[in-house]
Amino acid sequence: MTTTLTPPGAAGAPAALSESLRAGMRLERTAPPCILVIFGASGDLTRRKLMPALYSLMRAQRLAPSFAVVGVSSTEWRREQFVEEMRAAVRDLAGLRVEEDCWQSFARNLRYLSGDFDDRGVYEQLKQELAGLAPACGFNLIFYLATPPSLFPVIAGHLGQAELNRPLPGAPPEAWARIIIEKPFGRDLASARQLNQTIHQVFEEEQIYRIDHYLGKETVRNILVFRFANGIFEPIWNRRYVDHVQITVAESLGVEQRGRYYEEAGALRDMIQNHLLQVLAIVAMEAPARFESEPVRDEKMKLLQSVCALGQGETAMAKAVRGQYGPGIILGQPVPGYREEPDVSPASTRETFAALKLTIENWRWAGVPFYLRSGKRLPKRASEVAIVFKSPPYLMFGAEARIEPNTLVIRIQPDEGIALRFEAKVPGTDVRLRPVDMDFHYGSSFGEPQPEAYETLLLDAMLGESMLFARYDFVETAWSLTTPLLEAWEAQPAANFPNYAAGTWGPAEADEFLAREGRAWRRP
Amino acid sequence: MAATLNPGQPPSMSLEAAERALLEAVRRQPGAQRIASLNLLIRAGDDADAQRLARELEPVLAAHPARVLLLTPGLSPAREWRVRLLGAMERPAGGVHAEILHLRGGLAEDAGAAAMPLLRSGLPVCLWWRGASPAQAPGFAALAQLADRVLYDSVELGAQGDDWRALSRQMRAQPHPSTAIDLVWPRMTRWRRLLAQAAETPTGLRLWAGLDRIHFQACAGQPPLNAAALMLAGWLISRLGWQLGRRPAAERFQLRTPRHDEAAIEFRALDCGQPETIFYGLRLEHSRAGLRLELERNGSRIQAEFWEHQASLGASVGAFPPTDALAALAQELQLCHPDQVFEEAQAAALRLLEQPVEP
Structure with missing residues (x-):
């Protein structure tokens, strides 16, 4: 736990001093001094997620006292308006209690620039602002692109031209500049490659943090701990014992106000x-050499490279099912079908449900199917990974005994936890079996609240911990797996949409898809 | 949020019956889980104290599911120990995350033997010693022998100045000294973290490069050389590599930096308007550059402010929830192995105290 002390007076190295003072500290991690520049500072993501996360981190003293935010947006606000808008967002949209003295302390270093993202002058102005802040706030820079993806290349290009892709002049040698971008990272393989190339012209890969907020969830991270901090699961985590794996992300919501995007x-x-393939990689990858960013991302990448391609056209379509919800009942309330949602075409053929079967060609998983499904307007919100084990080779309890396979379920949300289903004898003189669940709930086992995903990810980016961020090669490989299916579906629009009622577990074809292989979807 | 199974005065039972009764109690709760990550032994004063502890431990147990054994010896002249099941705490989701048993009655010397059969197997044992100085309590040795870690709170035990030195020396002299930790240490973690953060800012780096004066501020009415200030001072001295020189006054010390520059620390008591607070602030100075950092606690807030000569360079305010004994306990239970930084800090603080005052 402790480090060898290098007295700063002797070594004079700031890093040695910092390391020495932080040694053995029990409290949560804290970020080094930095300035965060948010492009899209008047947008929904900034109001709902970023600013509340930053305020919470600041209030809990997990950001440096000198931490500063520069908001950039085309909205014509003065600084005071920006501060007031952000205060309202923290209070009203995130529901946080704004404490006056803490807020004043946080707002002291909020700055705002309005201008067109394609205007070179904005970046010169930004550079001046940063140069003014840096001597007091630190020279480390993070640029957060909370904008539509079409603006990523524009902003990255201008940052490069203004030489903001590197620490400001006069910065100490250990200073850094990073960029955070939000998904979607492209809309197919070609556009993802193009985006990566454009951003790589300005930023090195180690400067780029691609946020997939799903990876910031506590339970996703706990999968790594569950798998690699316990000795009993890894020996059975393979083709010899596992029959198949189901990964489900079900949403009860429809597209809400996101019809145009959807x-x-x-x-x-x-x-x-993105989300499901990331979870697949974490569930199926080999043990990394170290619990550090690059070894973990290398193993995830190796796993994804082992996923068998879906093929083209009909071949790809045979390994997948798509659906679109019609009107139905959710939680006792009637809800409209997808085609009746705002900003959605009445003749839309866009899928709101997708399921597919993937196989992994490596020694651990050969022959084990991984079924992935996700849909909107399903009966409940539930995300889980179910590892379904093979049945015992011989059933000695008589023909009447029906034995369900052991299943290990990792619940990602809600009610985060882990359950193991196994057979038990019903008490009595007869031998009767019944499956029972051994259920671990985070909520009742640890009473501590789980951190917000954005708090975790922002802090990680400031600390330079990129384990939970998507690397360019993972993004491109994920697109190379899914693009053939996207193209096949777009070439042959579904004729039977809508094909499931809101409030059901998707189209009948999804059930038939698994039934053909002698399996059934788990009901989360 | 949590409920105890046996509010009020639960029945008393033999040690033998306790485990069975606990199982029965858990069985009555549908969907209950029995999860534990440690055994926590706590010395309780009397029945009322045990009941209060059972209630107040909830936030600690939320983070550290545990079997808790509260021990109150000496309630009966006989050697017999009896158990009351104070609670199997229930969470809204139906789980059980703590089992609290109150062992009472027998002789203090037998406390270890009484607790032993009720420990959950294979889990570490932490002893939180409270209520009386271990030097005067015969049960301490019996329980400390069972424990992997011994936690004590010099603030709660009222040990200041020379009493604190004697207590610390006694705990360091235990057979396994590295397992004993003073809860005043986690009480100071937030201060340590603030100092570490401040040292990383550009102004902080300038300050630390020439740091030569530190003032530790207790509230008026409190001893300036209190345990909290001493531990923080010990930590800073050990981290900065400062060497002791002279002690011109009881609360003033001259030291030498690794560069052989003069440095000084001073402990003082000031009127802070917060009589319940022992330690409320500190000031760090780079006197040649006229640069200083002031950290001041005000209720549940902390303010960090850099000054250059007489001009403020800006203040930062954050939440500073009080670290009471239970919060300190919760924090300390995160660690399951010896803490070298604490030991170095405590040793440095003891060297300070033991430095003779110049005539």
Whole structure:
């Protein structure tokens, strides 16, 4: 736990001093001094997620006392308006209690620049602002692109031209500049490659943090701990014992106000290409050499490279099912079908449900199917990974005994936890079996609240911990897996949409898809 | 939020019956889980104290599911120990995250033997010693022998100045000294973290490069050389590598930096308007540059402010929830192995105190 002390007076190295003072500290991690520049500072993401996360971190003293935010947006606000808007967002949208003295302390270093993202002058102005702040706030810079993806290349290009892709003049040698971008990282393989190339012209890969907020969830991270901090699961985590794996992300909500976006995206792009493939990689990868960013990301990448391609056209379509919800009942309330949602075409053929079967060609998983599904307007919100084990080779309890396979379920949300289903004898003189769940709930086992995903991820980016961020090669490989299916579906629009009622577990074809292989979807 | 199974005065039972009764109690709660990560032994004063502890431990147990054994010896002249099941705490989700048993009655010397059969197997044992100085309590040795870690709170035990030195020396002299930790240490973690953060800012780096004066501020009415200030001072001295020189006054010390520059620390008591607070602030100075950092606690807030000569360079305010004994306990239970930084800080603080005052 402790480090060898290098007295700063002797070594004079700031890093040695910092390390020495931080040694053995029990409290949570804290970020080094830095300035965060948010592009899209008047937008929804900034109001709902970023600013509340930053205020919470600041209030809990997990940011440096000199931490500063520069908001950049095309909205014509003065600084005071920006501060007031952010205060309202923290209070009203995030529901946090704004404490006056803490807020004043946080707001002291909030700055705002309005201008067009394509205007070179904005970046010169930004550079001046940063140069003014840096001597007191530190020279480390993070640029957060909370903008539509079409602006990523524009902003990155201008940052490069203004030489903001590197620490400011006069910065100490250990200073850094980083950029955070939000998904979607492209809309297919070609556009993802193009985006990566454009950003790589300005920033090195180690400067780039691609946020997939799903990876900031506590339970996703706990999968790594569950798998690699326990000795009993890894020996059975393979083709010899596992029959198949189901990964489900079910949402009870519809597209809400995101109809325009969803018409372009669909379930495969919106959820499976990123969140579900990330979870798949964490569930199935080999043990990394160290619990550090690059070894973990290397193993995830190796796993994804082992996933068998879906093929083209009909071949790809045979390994997947798509659906679109019609009107139905959710939680006792009637809800409209997808085609009746705002900003959605009445004849839309965009999928709101997708399920597919993937196989992994490596020694551990050969022959074990991984079924992934995600959909909107399903009966409940539930995300889980179910590892379904093979049945015992011989059943000695008589023909009447029906034995369900052991299943290990990792619940990601809600009610985060882990459950193991196994057979038990019903008490009595007869031998009767019944499956029972041994259930671990985070909420009742540890009473501490789980951190917000954005708090975790922002802090990680400030600390330079990129384990929970997507690397360019993972993004491109994920697109290379899903793009053939996207193209096949777009070439042959579904004729039977809508094909499931809101409030059901998706189209009948999804059940038939598994039934053909002698399996059934788990009901989360 | 949590409920105890046996509010009020639960029945008393033999040690033998306790485990069975606990199982029965848990069985009555549908969907209950029995999760524990440690055994926590706590010395309780009397029945009322045990009941109060059972209630107040909830936030600690939320982070550290445990079997808790509260021990109150000496309630009966006989050697017999009896158990009351004070609670199997229930969470809204139906789980059970703590089992609290109150062992009472027998002789203090037998406390270890009484607790032993009720420990959950295979889990570490932490002893939180409270209520009386271990030097005067015969049960301490019996329980400390069972424990992997011994936690004590010099603030709660009222040990200041020479009493604190004697207590610290006694705990360091235990057979396994590295397992004993003073809860005043986690009480100071937030201060340590603030100092570490401040040292990383550009102004902080300038300050630390020439740091030569530190003032530790207790509230008026409190001893300036209180345990909290001493531990923080010990920590800073050990981290900065400062060497002791002279002690011109009881509360003033001259030291030498690794560069052989003069440095000084001073402990003082000031009127802070917070009589319940022992330690409320500190001031660090780079006197040649006229640069200083003032950290001041005000209720549940902390303010950090840099000054250059007489001009403020800006203040930062954050939440500073009080670290009471239970919060300190919760924090300390995160660690399951010896803490070298604490030991170095405590040793440095003891060297300060033991430095003779110049005539």
